Amino acid sequence: MSDYRRLRVALLGAGAVGSQVAALLLKHGDELADRAGASLELVGIAVRDLDAPRDVDLPRELFTTDAEELILGADIVIELMGGIEPARTYLMQAINSGADVVTANKALLATYGSEIFEAADQVGAQVYYEAAAAGAIPIIRPLRDSLAGDRVQRIMGIVNGTTNYILDRMDTEGADLVDVLSEAQALGYAEADPSADVDGYDAAQKAAILASLAFHTTVPLSAVHREGIMGLDKAMIDAARHAGYAIKLLAVCERLAPEDEGEEGESISVRVYPALVPRSHPLASVHGANNAVFVQAEAAGSLMFYGAGAGGVQTASAVLGDVVSAARRHIAGGVGVGESTRANLPVVPIGRVTTRYQITLEVDDQPGVLATVAGTLSEGRVSIATVEQTVISESADGSGVARLVIGTHKAREQDLSETVARLAASGVVERVASVLRVEGD
Amino acid sequence: MSDYRRLRVALLGAGAVGSQVAALLLKHGDELADRAGASLELVGIAVRDLDAPRDVDLPRELFTTDAEELILGADIVIELMGGIEPARTYLMQAINSGADVVTANKALLATYGSEIFEAADQVGAQVYYEAAAAGAIPIIRPLRDSLAGDRVQRIMGIVNGTTNYILDRMDTEGADLVDVLSEAQALGYAEADPSADVDGYDAAQKAAILASLAFHTTVPLSAVHREGIMGLDKAMIDAARHAGYAIKLLAVCERLAPEDEGEEGESISVRVYPALVPRSHPLASVHGANNAVFVQAEAAGSLMFYGAGAGGVQTASAVLGDVVSAARRHIAGGVGVGESTRANLPVVPIGRVTTRYQITLEVDDQPGVLATVAGTLSEGRVSIATVEQTVISESADGSGVARLVIGTHKAREQDLSETVARLAASGVVERVASVLRVEGD
Numbered sequence: 001m002s003d004y005r006r007l008r009v010a011l012l013g014a015g016a017v018g019s020q021v022a023a024l025l026l027k028h029g030d031e032l033a034d035r036a037g038a039s040l041e042l043v044g045i046a047v048r049d050l051d052a053p054r055d056v057d058l059p060r061e062l063f064t065t066d067a068e069e070l071i072l073g074a075d076i077v078i079e080l081m082g083g084i085e086p087a088r089t090y091l092m093q094a095i096n097s098g099a100d101v102v103t104a105n106k107a108l109l110a111t112y113g114s115e116i117f118e119a120a121d122q123v124g125a126q127v128y129y130e131a132a133a134a135g136a137i138p139i140i141r142p143l144r145d146s147l148a149g150d151r152v153q154r155i156m157g158i159v160n161g162t163t164n165y166i167l168d169r170m171d172t173e174g175a176d177l178v179d180v181l182s183e184a185q186a187l188g189y190a191e192a193d194p195s196a197d198v199d200g201y202d203a204a205q206k207a208a209i210l211a212s213l214a215f216h217t218t219v220p221l222s223a224v225h226r227e228g229i230m231g232l233d234k235a236m237i238d239a240a241r242h243a244g245y246a247i248k249l250l251a252v253c254e255r256l257a258p259e260d261e262g263e264e265g266e267s268i269s270v271r272v273y274p275a276l277v278p279r280s281h282p283l284a285s286v287h288g289a290n291n292a293v294f295v296q297a298e299a300a301g302s303l304m305f306y307g308a309g310a311g312g313v314q315t316a317s318a319v320l321g322d323v324v325s326a327a328r329r330h331i332a333g334g335v336g337v338g339e340s341t342r343a344n345l346p347v348v349p350i351g352r353v354t355t356r357y358q359i360t361l362e363v364d365d366q367p368g369v370l371a372t373v374a375g376t377l378s379e380g381r382v383s384i385a386t387v388e389q390t391v392i393s394e395s396a397d398g399s400g401v402a403r404l405v406i407g408t409h410k411a412r413e414q415d416l417s418e419t420v421a422r423l424a425a426s427g428v429v430e431r432v433a434s435v436l437r438v439e440g441d
Numbered sequence: 442m443s444d445y446r447r448l449r450v451a452l453l454g455a456g457a458v459g460s461q462v463a464a465l466l467l468k469h470g471d472e473l474a475d476r477a478g479a480s481l482e483l484v485g486i487a488v489r490d491l492d493a494p495r496d497v498d499l500p501r502e503l504f505t506t507d508a509e510e511l512i513l514g515a516d517i518v519i520e521l522m523g524g525i526e527p528a529r530t531y532l533m534q535a536i537n538s539g540a541d542v543v544t545a546n547k548a549l550l551a552t553y554g555s556e557i558f559e560a561a562d563q564v565g566a567q568v569y570y571e572a573a574a575a576g577a578i579p580i581i582r583p584l585r586d587s588l589a590g591d592r593v594q595r596i597m598g599i600v601n602g603t604t605n606y607i608l609d610r611m612d613t614e615g616a617d618l619v620d621v622l623s624e625a626q627a628l629g630y631a632e633a634d635p636s637a638d639v640d641g642y643d644a645a646q647k648a649a650i651l652a653s654l655a656f657h658t659t660v661p662l663s664a665v666h667r668e669g670i671m672g673l674d675k676a677m678i679d680a681a682r683h684a685g686y687a688i689k690l691l692a693v694c695e696r697l698a699p700e701d702e703g704e705e706g707e708s709i710s711v712r713v714y715p716a717l718v719p720r721s722h723p724l725a726s727v728h729g730a731n732n733a734v735f736v737q738a739e740a741a742g743s744l745m746f747y748g749a750g751a752g753g754v755q756t757a758s759a760v761l762g763d764v765v766s767a768a769r770r771h772i773a774g775g776v777g778v779g780e781s782t783r784a785n786l787p788v789v790p791i792g793r794v795t796t797r798y799q800i801t802l803e804v805d806d807q808p809g810v811l812a813t814v815a816g817t818l819s820e821g822r823v824s825i826a827t828v829e830q831t832v833i834s835e836s837a838d839g840s841g842v843a844r845l846v847i848g849t850h851k852a853r854e855q856d857l858s859e860t861v862a863r864l865a866a867s868g869v870v871e872r873v874a875s876v877l878r879v880e881g882d
Contacts, residue, residue, distance in 0.1 A: 299461070
């Protein structure tokens, strides 16, 4: 094995993923060298605190606090620090020193991706980021390469394990959101500050990355519409189950045909929100903290990619695949292949998006109420597909409250939200219990 | 777009896949050029018969019968003729002329893969074959690149759409194999000579390709154990359903730990056979002509890839992804990345493989029979996990026949087959109704 060319690998960060990457690189070094056609020498691990506890036992002499020195002279730099700074500065330093870089940093890529890719292009370096979306699931190469000759129409992804775990337990056990969340925090599945997960920030970063790849367009994180799961409750999950749906936090990336208002080309929508998914859809069967990405393409049809979306050792698998790819490229020569962003499709605001909806209203149980509601919907260009009415309370005087569950045909988000506002303000609606989008049917 | 470097693309074959590739290349040329960073000029389509009917309308002037001339001077050659010759000769000519090649030819790769890859290595060309296994499903790049830093333990794939369609209809409709097969032939889902599908040849070719990638080992087709579905009948499918299983034709690629008989290293097993899959396993839910590949890796855990395994336009998607990749590589420079085969693990014969089994016997319904059967199994080192006995006929004299369904613990194939032979020869067993392996539990 010793006749392989030596490549110097620098690792930045030794957290849950980083420590596993280092351990596997040391353990399987010979095997990986055979696959890469190059010897992968881990020359150092940059950390903030040399004495911090690690998940894995690693040789003390590899650790350093001097990331900048470590980066100089490395052939491949693996950035697993997370966060924006100093990760961004180090990544740019690595690229500018001519190294290929491997990163799992979705926040960084979703925010500064185009700057990073441009810098890599300028020096002919390659940026690898298979671990930045959906953890161990190979989804970056399939979108970037395997589907590069096709036209992706739509991606629906369960890309955040923590929220899927919470929603799945609410669904299967009838548990309350706050209870499951506290338990997930106690078990280490959810962070002490769960906002990145439950408010959809993590999923939105991944959506930006997936949409950029799928539509050959730079999608800034700011263009991703984002709603989290904290507005959901047990009643909504139960009602969804009763109606044959599961509620999933979805990242939806969609190609939109030109509208007939004289618009010229296609556009795209990128959005994260909890949605009703029919039980028969493969995404409804994604349980626990697993991830899955469902892709519809013009020629390939429907594809699904399923697996562990997070976890130190699982994510390390994706990182090491990138390290082997980077090593192979070094041996093969040539420059890096830049990101494909020349389609440059506009991202439409959420108001332009059309989906089906399920609207749950509590209304006065009086004659004529349904007609009023139906009239308001119709005036708002929201077409009704199904209506289910249930009396939920009756008073002695004959008045009472009924629940109306209205399934709509596809409606434009802006029309829908304006119409719901008018319903809420109308005299007959006591409460808008929920408005949920339906995806995947 | 005209400032892109022009790459000359030659297409060999204009069948179901080839005609779609040509049509999509012509239709989406500008878009693909933007993605590839190169203009993809389809310079010709080599066919045997210029006047043969095509699935798609294509410009007449592109067709030629002179494949050799077309190949000369092409930058990228797409081979979609199928079969061994003349595909092999043309592919080697293309490689030796310095072109990158894209092929969907599983028979060719499974039989002459190492010769082809070696020739490509010598000239620094790249061979792309995403379409050669599981059609539109991106599985080659995930195995070759994304999982290159991991250790694949096991692959279980439904990689033949025709047999899955047949087995699924037998399962869901209680149909007979021969009836469904005739119907599939009438609908064009199955060939007039269905042997490639129903006898497992097609699946075995794909298994050889997947195992080679997963285990970094050249796996010759001759090393793949192969059984088809023609031995299955309605009764077996019904019994499987009753017991909570679906029967699927599986391609199983497995890494085996050293045996304790002083063996040195790991080995692998590659096999295709119909097996019982628990209903709860994701593969049991793969319906119709769809394909799915379930991968278990040391670090990544369980992954699944799902989609259309065949079809002209679906397979064309995978081919065009390869064409874009080839074009990007041409622009980036450098040599091709060779296949990773240095692990060079031995492929064990089927006799060495251990799985669980379900054995269905018809036995004399007499006292002591179960003890005899159990004794024979135990002597043969086959350990019983479950037994279910049902009387299926009774005579007036008190004698009769009972059905014994025996689920075993993991047993070695050779022990199992020898034991079943002894059971069949024993006086008490009237008939060995079926012996099926159980996978995925």
